[in-house]
Structure formats: C-alpha cells, structure tokens
Amino acid sequence: MLRVLFLGVLAPASLGFPALSGPQPSGSQCVEHDCFALFRGPATFLAASQTCERLQGHLMTVRSSVAADVISLLLSGDGGDGGDGGDSPRLWIGLKLPPGCHDPEHLGPLRGFQWVTSDNRTSYSRWARPDRDGTPLCGPLCVAVSAAGAPAPGEPAWEEQSCTAEAEGFLCEFHFAASCRPLAMELGAAATAGVSDTYSTPFGARGADFQALPVGSFASVATLGVELVCAVPQHGAAEARWGRAAPGAWDCRVENGGCEHSCNGSAGPPRCLCPADTALQADGRSCAAHSAHSCYGRCDHFCVPNPDVPGAYTCMCETGYQLAADQHRCEDVDDCKLELNPCPQLCVNTPGGFTCHCFPHYELVEGECVEPVDPCFGVNCEYQCQPVGHTDYRCVCAEGFAPSPLDPHRCQMFCNQTACPADCDPNNLDSCHCPDGYILDDGSMCTDIDECHNGDCPGECRNLPGSFECICGPDSALAGLVGTDCDPVTVNDSEDSGSGEPPASSGPSTTSGPPPSGPLHSGVLTGISIASLSLIVALLALLCHLRKKQSATRAELEYKCAAPAKEVMLQHVHTEPTPQKL
Numbered sequence: 001m002l003r004v005l006f007l008g009v010l011a012p013a014s015l016g017f018p019a020l021s022g023p024q025p026s027g028s029q030c031v032e033h034d035c036f037a038l039f040r041g042p043a044t045f046l047a048a049s050q051t052c053e054r055l056q057g058h059l060m061t062v063r064s065s066v067a068a069d070v071i072s073l074l075l076s077g078d079g080g081d082g083g084d085g086g087d088s089p090r091l092w093i094g095l096k097l098p099p100g101c102h103d104p105e106h107l108g109p110l111r112g113f114q115w116v117t118s119d120n121r122t123s124y125s126r127w128a129r130p131d132r133d134g135t136p137l138c139g140p141l142c143v144a145v146s147a148a149g150a151p152a153p154g155e156p157a158w159e160e161q162s163c164t165a166e167a168e169g170f171l172c173e174f175h176f177a178a179s180c181r182p183l184a185m186e187l188g189a190a191a192t193a194g195v196s197d198t199y200s201t202p203f204g205a206r207g208a209d210f211q212a213l214p215v216g217s218f219a220s221v222a223t224l225g226v227e228l229v230c231a232v233p234q235h236g237a238a239e240a241r242w243g244r245a246a247p248g249a250w251d252c253r254v255e256n257g258g259c260e261h262s263c264n265g266s267a268g269p270p271r272c273l274c275p276a277d278t279a280l281q282a283d284g285r286s287c288a289a290h291s292a293h294s295c296y297g298r299c300d301h302f303c304v305p306n307p308d309v310p311g312a313y314t315c316m317c318e319t320g321y322q323l324a325a326d327q328h329r330c331e332d333v334d335d336c337k338l339e340l341n342p343c344p345q346l347c348v349n350t351p352g353g354f355t356c357h358c359f360p361h362y363e364l365v366e367g368e369c370v371e372p373v374d375p376c377f378g379v380n381c382e383y384q385c386q387p388v389g390h391t392d393y394r395c396v397c398a399e400g401f402a403p404s405p406l407d408p409h410r411c412q413m414f415c416n417q418t419a420c421p422a423d424c425d426p427n428n429l430d431s432c433h434c435p436d437g438y439i440l441d442d443g444s445m446c447t448d449i450d451e452c453h454n455g456d457c458p459g460e461c462r463n464l465p466g467s468f469e470c471i472c473g474p475d476s477a478l479a480g481l482v483g484t485d486c487d488p489v490t491v492n493d494s495e496d497s498g499s500g501e502p503p504a505s506s507g508p509s510t511t512s513g514p515p516p517s518g519p520l521h522s523g524v525l526t527g528i529s530i531a532s533l534s535l536i537v538a539l540l541a542l543l544c545h546l547r548k549k550q551s552a553t554r555a556e557l558e559y560k561c562a563a564p565a566k567e568v569m570l571q572h573v574h575t576e577p578t579p580q581k582l
Contacts, residue, residue: 023051025172027074028205030212035174036060036067037203038074038091045142045163048092048170049116055203059094060171061115062145062158063122071145071156071171088147088156089168096163097139111137128157145171174203176214178240180230183219186253195223215240224251228258234298234328245325248272248284260286279312282327288313300330320352345369382411416465418448437466454534458486 025037039051045059052058062068075088094116102112109125128146142163145156161167183197200206202216213219217230219242228242228250242255249257249270257263259272274280274287281288281298288298299315306312317323317330324331335354336347343356344367358369376385381395388394395409400421402414413423413435422432422444434446441447451468452461459473472478472486 024204024206027077028201028203029070029073029077030179030214031066031070033176033179033214035176035201035203035214036070036074037172037174037205038169039172040089040169042166042168043092043170044166045092045096045161048167049094052170052172055172055174057172057174057203058116059092060173061094061117062124062126063115064124068124068126068155072147074171075147075156090144090146090148090159090161091156092142092144092167092170093158094173095143095158097137097141097160099139101136101138103136112139113141113143126155126157128159172203174214176216178232179212179214180217180240180242181212182210183221183228183242184255185221195221197221221251221254224254226250226254228255243285247282258285279309299328318352379409381409415446415448418465420446422446435466455530456484 023039023041026040028035028037030036037057039048043051049059060067060071062071071091095110095113096116097111097113108120109122110120111127114120115122126145137160140163141160143158144161144167145158147156182199185195185197187195196208198206198208198220199210199213200218200220201214213230215230215232219228219230220226228244230240230242232240233243243258244250249259249263249265249272251257252259252263252265252270257265257270257272261275261278262273264271264273272280272285272287278287278289280286298313301318301321302316304314304316306314315323315328315330320333320335321330322333323329332349332351334349335342336349341347342354345359345362346357348355348357356364356367358364361371362369363372372390375387375389375391375393379385379393379395383395383397383401385393386396395403395411397403397411397414400413400415400423401411404410404412413433415435415438419441420435420438422434422440424432424444429444432440432444434440437449437451438446439449448463448465450463452463456468457470459476460471462469462471468484469482470484470486472481472483476486478486
C-alpha cells in the first residue's frame with residue numbers, strides 16, 4: 001500500500017493564517033517528508049521553476065512509480081482527467097535537456113535530460129514516444145507530463161516541449177525535516193458537528209482534509225478559539241508537535257491542551273497538571289522531576305536549578321546568544337545590527353560572535369582599519385623611490401643615471417650610446433662629468449672613448465659604449481676567448497693563484513683601473529716604450545685642448561681635443577708589462 005497522504009484543499013475565508021502572495025495550489029499530497037503540489041495556470045518552464053523556488057521548493061522530480069502515482073492522484077483530485085486523457089492538462093516537471101544535440105539511444109532512461117536538482121538519478125521513466133528511431137534530441141528542451149496519449153491508462157506520459165512554450169500548469173516538490181499529525185480532538189457526539197479544524201501549509205495549500213502536515217503548518221479550531229503551529233519543540237528533536245508561543249494550556253479537548261501529563265478544564269481556565277513527584281515547568285505544559293537534574297536536557301546551553309523552588313530552573317545562554325521566547329532555546333544575537341557597531345568598517349555576523357573586515361585598500365591592525373604603510377617610507381633612495389605593489393619598492397634614478405649594481409640605493413652615471421649629455425653643475429657650466437669610458441666633448445656632451453685605437457688588443461678588438469672587448473687571436477695563449485686582455489700572465493698569474501686555468505669570457509664593463517703591481521716581467525722594455533709613446537701623444541692632446549679651453553679646471557685636463565679620431569686614455573705605467581686594461 002502506497003504511503004500517500006492526500007491533502008484535500010478547501011478555502012477557509014476568515015482564519016488567522018498568514019497571508020500568502022502568489023499562486024496557490026489546487027491540490028497537494030505528501031509522501032513521508034516530501035510534499036507535492038499542483039498549480040494551475042499557463043506558465044513557461046522558467047516561470048514555473050521560479051514560483052516553486054519562491055515557495056522554498058523546486059519543480060517535481062519523478063524518480064519512481066510512487067511519484068508517478070502522486071501525479072495521477074493530484075490530477076484526479078483536482079477534477080482533471082487522470083484516466084484516458086480526454087482533457088488532461090500538460091504540467092511541467094523538473095526535467096530539462098541542456099543545449100546541444102544528444103543521441104537518445106545512448107544516454108540512459110532520461111535520454112540526456114537532467115533534473116533541476118542537477119543530477120540524473122532515476123529508477124523510472126515514462127516517455128510518450130518510447131522509440132525515437134535514433135532521432136537526435138537538440139536542447140534546450142523541457143519535459144511536461146500529460147495523461148493524453150499515455151501508453152497505459154492512469155500513467156501520465158512525458159513529452160519533450162520547448163522551454164519557452166506555456167503549459168497548463170506545473171508540479172512543485174517540497175522537502176521537510178518533520179511533520180505533524182492532524183489535530184487530535186476529544187469531542188462529544190453533540191459537539192462534533194459544530195467543530196471543525198482547518199489547516200494551512202507553508203507552500204500555500206489550505207483545507208481541512210489532511211493526514212499529515214509539514215513543519216511550519218498552521219491549525220485553527222475557530223469555534224474553540226485555538227490556533228496552533230506545527231514545530232519541533234527542541235533543537236535536534238526528531239518529531240514535531242502542535243504548540244504555541246504563549247505559555248499555559250489551551251482548550252483541553254484539542255491535543256490534551258498541549259499538556260505533557262493531564263489537562264484540567266472542568267473549573268475555570270484550562271491548566272496542566274503534573275504527577276506528585278514532578279513540577280510544572282515555565283511553559284505551563286511540561287513537567288520535570290524534583291531533583292538537581294530536573295532541567296537536564298531542557299536548555300540549549302546552561303540550566304540553573306532554583307534551590308528555593310523544587311523542580312524550577314532558569315535557562316542561560318553563552319555570550320553572543322540570547323534566550324528565545326520559549327525561555328529554553330538560545331538564539332544568536334546579530335552583533336552587527338546593534339546600535340553601536342562593533343567594527344570600524346565592515347561587520348560579518350557569525351554564530352555567537354562576529355568578524356570585522358575592512359574596505360578595499362585598508363588593513364585591519366589591532367581592531368582598526370588603516371591605510372597600508374607606504375613601502376617607500378623611510379627608504380634611503382639617492383634619487384627617487386617607486387612603490388611596487390603594496391609592500392615592495394625600487395629605487396629609480398634620473399635620466400642618464402642607473403642604480404649601482406653594488407648598492408641599488410645609489411645612482412651612477414650610465415650611458416649605453418656613443419654619446420650622452422654630461423652631468424654639469426647648473427651653477428658652473430664648466431664643471432661637467434662623464435661616466436667611466438667617456439670623455440667630455442663640445443662642452444656638455446660625453447663621447448665614448450674608442451679603446452680599440454689604443455692598440456690594447458693583440459687580436460680583434462670590438463669597441464663598446466664605455467668599454468671594449470678583445471677577441472684573442474690564434475697566436476695568443478687565450479685564442480678564441482673574449483675579454484679585455486689576451487695575455488694569460490697578466491690576467492691570471494699561476495704562481496699567485498695556483499689555478500692554471502685561462503680566464504672566463506666576460507661581458508662589457510666600464511673602464512677598469514690600473515693593473516696590480518708585480519715582479520718585473522721580461523717584456524718590461526716593450527711596456528716602457530709603449531707607455532712613453534702614449535705619454536707623448538697624451539701631452540700633445542692636452543696642449544691642444546688647453547689652447548682650445550684655457551678656462552678648464554684641473555680635472556678637465558684629461559679630456560681630449562676635438563679631433564676626428566678619439567683620444568687614447570692615459571694609463572699608469574707599472575713595473576709589470578701587462579696590457580693596460582683587463
């Protein structure tokens with residue numbers, strides 16, 4: 001026997017039920033904790049789905065023959081044709097085919113369709129066209145049920161429809177954690193005819209012929225002045241029961257007045273009675289034993305027995321909670337809605353507490369929202385500091401300068417071209433400086449020194465901005481290597497270092513300093529001759545430059561004369577006859 005509970009619907013006009021907006025079902029049924037409702041009226045699939053969701057449910061899923069029987073009962077109870085389908089409406093159910101084309105023969109009983117609950121589990125299907133001859137289905141498509149054209153009488157069939165088409169109605173499904181039985185009333189034969197109970201469900205069904213009602217349903221016995229609600233009495237309880245917020249008993253003929261033990265309504269207002277070894281509790285309906293543990297399990301958080309009144313107790317809540325109206329349950333206090341907001345900017349309530357957050361680009365520091373500290377604050381950049389993100393920085397230099405590789409906070413002159421503007425004192429234009437490897441030319445321009453004209457390389461020489469490279473020839477001990485010298489003795493003295501390996505190739509570099517002093521080499525005479533010749537050429541260049549600029553400072557005597565060829569740089573002569581640059 002199917003455990004189907006039929007909920008017939010009447011239309012009570014003057015009951016104290018909450019007003020419901022939107023469409024109301026024309027029929028409803030429940031199977032255990034799942035309830036189903038039939039809604040009449042033209043609607044697209046999207047409109048029907050939104051209506052069910054507003055009522056805290058979704059379009060019906062028909063996963064078994066039990067659910068199919070529910071549809072047949074709803075159609076027959078609604079006055080529609082649940083039999084051979086002479087005038088059977090099309091009703092949307094929660095089955096939809098995603099966009100794209102699908103082969104129905106290889107997609108299981110649902111043919112690629114999915115329930116609105118985002119799964120395709122089912123042990124039942126009832127398609128109006130069992131055999132599609134391999135014709136592919138192309139979505140989006142939605143499914144409506146109808147008894148018209150059903151393969152068997154009483155079993156509504158599934159039909160693919162355009163989701164934008166309007167069906168004559170739809171079926172909603174609702175799930176509840178618990179339910180209540182209809183009100184139990186003890187009335188005499190004479191009073192039974194004049195007393196009736198009426199109910200209202202959370203999803204809008206109203207009437208008197210119910211066999212089960214979900215949590216949140218209301219019941220009314222107007223002639224006795226009783227209005228109750230189906231609720232779970234304590235947090236975590238498995239069963240629901242009828243009750244009300246106001247303490248004390250109601251009419252003893254309805255649900256025993258709500259009393260846990262017995263209800264006395266013979267003299268005066270109804271009141272609940274407890275056995276001799278128990279005491280009536282604060283709600284006026286439950287009983288508790290006279291013991292230190294009489295309140296055990298009755299409070300959400302803490303129970304404090306009253307030593308002066310046997311069986312009496314008081315419930316208390318943890319910080320961040322407050323007692324509910326029943327004085328037993330504890331409800332969370334929304335700290336963020338207090339008159340004094342506990343957070344400086346954004347507050348997020350949590351069970352029993354709250355958390356504070358800040359607006360974008362702010363940081364929470366010791367309970368306050370502050371702007372992040374500038375990463376350049378306190379940084380000793382020689383020219384300028386540039387933030388990188390919220391926590392890092394880099395030092396930048398003025399045009400013609402670059403951060404020093406050894407100390408990124410300092411700037412050094414930099415030129416990667418054959419000529420660059422000189423760094424001149426704005427108060428003394430005759431005081432100008434050039435990067436290493438450059439010489440002042442035409443007053444305020446620095447021109448690259450072509451070291452290759454000095455004969456520093458015995459092999460091929462390649463001039464670079466501010467430096468040069470030697471490509472050692474086949475006659476050199478370092479043949480094929482690139483560096484600033486091709487003499488292995490001057491580059492790496494095996495007696496000093498003990499490595500015995502030739503130097504590795506090096507990239508461009510700035511003008512190097514003089515070579516270190518060492519023992520007298522066999523080629524000292526050649527070195528002295530080259531140095532003497534260089535000294536003579538340099539002196540001639542200096543005389544020419546002094547004639548051109550008689551006001552130059554002592555530091556500017558090293559600059560070359562304006563001539564087509566570049567001036568050879570002076571080098572210190574040392575006792576070891578090595579090349580002048582490494």
